[in-house]
Amino acid sequence: MAVEAGRDIAPAKGKLGVMLVGLGAVSTTFIAGVETVRRGRGVPIGSLSQMGTIRLGKRTEKRSPKIKEFVPLADLKDLVFTAWDPIPDDAYTAAVKAGVLDRHEHLEPIKDFLQGIKPLPAAFDQYYVKRLQGTNVKRGKTKRELAEQLREDIRSFKKTAGVSRVVIVWCASTEVFITPGPVHQSLAAFEKAMEQNDPAIAPSMLYAYAALMENVPFANGAPNLTVDVPALERLAEERKLPIGGKDFKTGQTMMKTVLAPAFKARMLGLAGWYSTNILGNRDGEVLDDPESFKTKEESKLGVLEYILQPDQYPELYGNVFHKVRINYYPPRGDNKEGWDNIDIFGWLGYPMQIKVDFLCRDSILAAPIVLDLALFFDLAQRARLSGIQEWLSFYFKSPQTAPGLYPEHDLFIQQTKLKNTLRWLMGEDQITHLGIEYYEKA
Numbered sequence: 001m002a003v004e005a006g007r008d009i010a011p012a013k014g015k016l017g018v019m020l021v022g023l024g025a026v027s028t029t030f031i032a033g034v035e036t037v038r039r040g041r042g043v044p045i046g047s048l049s050q051m052g053t054i055r056l057g058k059r060t061e062k063r064s065p066k067i068k069e070f071v072p073l074a075d076l077k078d079l080v081f082t083a084w085d086p087i088p089d090d091a092y093t094a095a096v097k098a099g100v101l102d103r104h105e106h107l108e109p110i111k112d113f114l115q116g117i118k119p120l121p122a123a124f125d126q127y128y129v130k131r132l133q134g135t136n137v138k139r140g141k142t143k144r145e146l147a148e149q150l151r152e153d154i155r156s157f158k159k160t161a162g163v164s165r166v167v168i169v170w171c172a173s174t175e176v177f178i179t180p181g182p183v184h185q186s187l188a189a190f191e192k193a194m195e196q197n198d199p200a201i202a203p204s205m206l207y208a209y210a211a212l213m214e215n216v217p218f219a220n221g222a223p224n225l226t227v228d229v230p231a232l233e234r235l236a237e238e239r240k241l242p243i244g245g246k247d248f249k250t251g252q253t254m255m256k257t258v259l260a261p262a263f264k265a266r267m268l269g270l271a272g273w274y275s276t277n278i279l280g281n282r283d284g285e286v287l288d289d290p291e292s293f294k295t296k297e298e299s300k301l302g303v304l305e306y307i308l309q310p311d312q313y314p315e316l317y318g319n320v321f322h323k324v325r326i327n328y329y330p331p332r333g334d335n336k337e338g339w340d341n342i343d344i345f346g347w348l349g350y351p352m353q354i355k356v357d358f359l360c361r362d363s364i365l366a367a368p369i370v371l372d373l374a375l376f377f378d379l380a381q382r383a384r385l386s387g388i389q390e391w392l393s394f395y396f397k398s399p400q401t402a403p404g405l406y407p408e409h410d411l412f413i414q415q416t417k418l419k420n421t422l423r424w425l426m427g428e429d430q431i432t433h434l435g436i437e438y439y440e441k442a
């Protein structure tokens with residue numbers, strides 16, 4: 001089937017509601033950051049949608065507009081926020097507790113604004129996040145009732161906040177590991193399972209279902225299964241809604257998806273990759289539970305296998321020892337330290353080592369990703385792109401893909417895919433990087 005060039009994209013008229021599941025470190029850093037930028041007191045560093053440019057046409061044409069001027073994205077001034085959380089703290093209190101942004105420099109000046117964001121009661125069940133206890137929770141006899149209450153939240157937010165469109169981003173805790181089963185295969189089975197309170201339906205799935213039933217795009221920033229099940233993927237396609245996930249690609253995995261493609265590009269071998277992390281925020285505490293860690297581990301481990309293709313390069317990657325650890329260590333708070341020890345080998349098999357010590361700030365890396373996802377998912381909906389948005393794999397550790405496709409993890413292939421999708425949406429030529437025309441002018 002030929003792919004038509006260009007799409008009619010509905011304009012970004014009116015306000016865009018951003019509903020966040022979870023009002024913890026990532027969400028509050030994102031909201032406070034956007035408000036600080038709107039007041040002219042900060043720069044949205046790390047956000048491709050705000051800072052990035054895109055080359056159009058030939059290099060000699062010298063056309064490189066900013067992405068936000070090239071595609072019709074919602075303007076930051078038009079974003080309105082709300083969130084759900086089982087912990088009743090408003091966004092100011094939650095941000096102070098998260099300890100990411102400097103209280104005096106970044107939180108006090110916008111205190112009133114942040115205090116105005118109070119979390120809606122959450123669809124929460126401690127069975128799925130063992131290390132959390134919440135009082136601000138919805139009550140209902142069945143999971144279906146909870147999903148209906150979430151739908152009502154979306155409708156009433158639309159009305160009270162006066163927003164014309166909504167996107168939902170999951171920024172809540174990592175749930176326990178769940179594998180797809182029969183109840184996830186069709187909408188009928190899924191709805192029946194909600195009515196029967198089936199344990200295979202996690203709270204995150206209720207949010208995803210509610211979003212899609214209310215015609216709202218849904219992006220998943222954690223590694224939970226959530227919207228990565230056939231029933232919800234089909235629902236999104238049928239209702240022409242964009243979905244995507246999983247797990248924001250921020251620190252260690254971002255580095256991994258930069259370094260591993262470099263080794264492969266040069267045909268250098270890999271014997272082992274040992275990754276360990278210490279972090280002391282609430283996310284670290286939740287991930288200290290083995291069942292939540294298992295969900296994260298799967299997400300972090302997958303990338304090397306797909307990038308290195310051991311079946312195609314058995315001498316180079318047939319015997320890689322890959323280990324990922326996350327250790328809860330309170331003194332560091334949100335300032336994670338991620339160490340990687342990488343054992344590679346070169347010409348005739350001679351071994352070499354690389355050490356990476358990334359002293360990163362988790363939520364500082366995640367906040368711009370939440371912003372870009374909210375803006376690009378809204379764009380996708382206005383461009384009538386439906387189902388899994390593979391072009392936004394750039395932002396995810398464990399990108400969702402169509403059945404039968406393996407995910408693309410290489411950060412630079414993901415970036416090319418993202419930019420080429422924007423060019424395609426706007427009817428511009430794809431950039432292939434062939435470049436022979438500059439030399440063979442004939």
Ligand SMILES: NC(=O)c1ccc[n+]([C@@H]2O[C@H](COP(=O)([O-])OP(=O)(O)OC[C@H]3O[C@@H](n4cnc5c(N)ncnc54)[C@H](O)[C@@H]3O)[C@@H](O)[C@H]2O)c1
Binds near residue numbers: 023085134170174
């Ligand atoms: N910061 C990063 O670099 C990064 C990268 C990838 C993924 N993530 C994921 O993003 C998520 C958020 O991270 P964080 O540091 O903000 O964690 P956090 O613990 O500070 O915040 C998560 C919030 O979600 C709430 N929550 C839990 N279950 C909920 C539910 N069912 N409904 C509504 N709210 C619920 C919690 O009460 C908490 O306030 C985590 O799952 C984390 O693994 C973060």
